[in-house]
Amino acid sequence: MLDPTLRRGLYGLAAEIRAVEEGHNARVMPDGTVLVKAESNPGSYRVVIRRVADGVLWFGCSCRSGGYRTSLPVPCKHAALAARRLEREGLARWDDGSWRLREWAQVRGARLLLARTVEAA
Numbered sequence: 001m002l003d004p005t006l007r008r009g010l011y012g013l014a015a016e017i018r019a020v021e022e023g024h025n026a027r028v029m030p031d032g033t034v035l036v037k038a039e040s041n042p043g044s045y046r047v048v049i050r051r052v053a054d055g056v057l058w059f060g061c062s063c064r065s066g067g068y069r070t071s072l073p074v075p076c077k078h079a080a081l082a083a084r085r086l087e088r089e090g091l092a093r094w095d096d097g098s099w100r101l102r103e104w105a106q107v108r109g110a111r112l113l114l115a116r117t118v119e120a121a
Helices: 004-021 064-068 077-088 103-120
Strands: 024-028 034-038 044-053 056-061 092-095 098-101
Touching (some): 056 064, 056 098, 098 103
Antiparallel strands (some): 034 044, 092 098
């Protein structure tokens, strides 16, 4: 039996391969979500970052798998593709079987949140 962390990592990679083979593409939206669309099928799915736990990114998706695989950091192929998009943007990296938020991205995020407190005042 595989270690659960290794199994989750392999699932995430397999999901990403399926998404690429099926012609899906990911686009970052102004609200911070990632819109994933398939070239071959109508419709799209929204991927969100649900949380960051010990540096590991946990994704959520509007697809059926995203609703019932919440115990996985990457619940579906759409989330896997969104994670790869974050890597291309320099915000995340694949490390030891999971997607991790880069340190500078954490700092930038904290700065943006802090700046919002001034704007709201």
